[in-house]
Amino acid sequence: MSKSIIFYDFDGVATACRCWNPNTWKARYVLNIKGLPYTTTWLEYPEVEPVLKKINAIPSAKKADGSDLYTLPAIYDPNTGVALTDSEKIAEYLEKQYPTPGTPAFFPPGTRALQQGFRDAFAARVRGNVLKLSMQPIVDSLTPGSVDYFCRTRAAALGSPLDKIAPPGSEAHANFVKAALDGLNMISLWYELNETKGLYIMGDKPCFADVDIAATFNWVRIVGGKREGDVWNAIEKADGGRWGKLLDAFNEKWSAVH
Ligand SMILES: N[C@@H](CCC(=O)N[C@@H](CS)C(=O)NCC(=O)O)C(=O)O
Incomplete structure (x- = not known):
């Protein structure tokens, strides 16, 4: 190249x-x-x-x-x-x-179907819930030229003004946090079925499903992580710290911005 x-x-x-x-x-x-x-x-x-x-x-x-x-x-x-x-x-x-021998393969042969199923389960159990919690934090993270477009299109898609979806302290907020943590707890049990006991879903190297999960966590952490009561603060500590460790591993090695 x-x-x-x-x-x-x-x-x-x-x-x-x-x-x-x-x-x-x-x-x-x-x-x-x-x-x-x-x-x-x-x-x-x-x-x-x-x-x-x-x-x-x-x-x-x-x-x-x-x-x-x-x-x-x-x-x-x-x-x-x-x-x-x-x-x-x-x-x-x-x-x-661009084959790069020695770097992890995102789609090892024979894993596409399992990765897709895993990602769908993660989306349904976790990402959908943190998405609702992250709407207002996203708005606060946007540059001014994006705010009107984002609020208009997402409020139309979700059928609600974004600040009314899960205001901190509301019952809706607590319910989305609980649903996300319950989902992660289930997924953590799936990881424990692996005889490899690695940080990633297939062991010691990340595949595309791990990339998807880490990117989701990084987003939640960046837009909301500094707020009191934000879902990332709970996710980071959940399941023996598994998710915090996963994100740290990605960010220590692969978070450069060029
Ligand atoms: N499955 C796609 C989803 C990409 C996607 O939906 N991107 C959104 C941002 S989160 C977007 O660019 N939306 C443009 C718009 O809303 O006009 C991917 O993984 O790249």
Whole structure:
């Protein structure tokens, strides 16, 4: 590879590193784990569609009205002319295009189905609940040019103003925290079934499912972790500290922002 990959991420103000989004963290971890050279282009929400159209990226989803939805993360690889959206597709492309012997494989042969099932279970039991808890913290983490777009689109999707979904101290807040912790407790029992006893779901090397989980935790930690009573403070200590250790392992090695 002679030229750096261009990596598109959402700008943010929660931390000095700017990045806060769970989906873009998945792709950033992948780039960092593989040690590939890249530079970040920071975007606000309303900039995503025009910028991705310009690089001929394919929209990764549909809006409620059936029109195309352009999402981040996205990459443009100047070495091949490939433009891609969707963190999983980006991981697959980088794994095939740039084999990096000695670094963990995101999709070891024969694991795709199990990884997908695991990720779906994590989304249903944990991510869906922390998403509700994180809506207002996300708004507070956005750059000004993203706030109106984010509040309008997410309030329409969730059917509620974002600050009313799970205000701290409310019963809804307590219920979402409990549901997320119950979900993690179940998933922690699954980890314990592994004879490998490693930090990651398949042992001592992370696969894409671990990347997904770590990116989710990093997002929750970045947008809410400093707030009193925030769900990350509970998750970090839950299940014998398993989740805090998992995130620390990722961030110690693979949290660079280029
Ligand atoms: N499955 C996709 C999801 C990407 C996604 O939904 N990204 C959201 C941000 S969290 C987005 O870019 N939304 C654009 C918009 O709402 O206009 C992935 O993993 O990359």
